[in-house]
Amino acid sequence: MVNTMGGRVLELQEDRWLAEGRAEGRAEDIEIFITEKRDDQVSDDVIKTKLLKYYKLTEEEAEGYLENHPTV
Numbered sequence: 111m112v113n114t115m116g117g118r119v120l121e122l123q124e125d126r127w128l129a130e131g132r133a134e135g136r137a138e139d140i141e142i143f144i145t146e147k148r149d150d151q152v153s154d155d156v157i158k159t160k161l162l163k164y165y166k167l168t169e170e171e172a173e174g175y176l177e178n179h180p181t182v
Contacts (some may be wrong), residue, residue, distance in 0.1 A: 140165055144179045 140161065147157045154176050161172040 136165075140167075140175055141179060144175060148181060 143161070143165075144157060147160070158169075158172045158176060161167045161175065162169065165172075167175070
């Protein structure tokens, strides 16, 4: 939701919280996806391809998730 004040659009704190919550939920979902695929012994190359396809990540974002996610 946005509000206008003096002709300017103001972003409400509630909107920022919702956006942050969505981003955190998405990151958690990606971490779970990686964990499940690695548990199933899927190669990182295949996982990366799926991250690009299903989560619409860039190559750099996908690589970052894989690098920062510990292997089990």
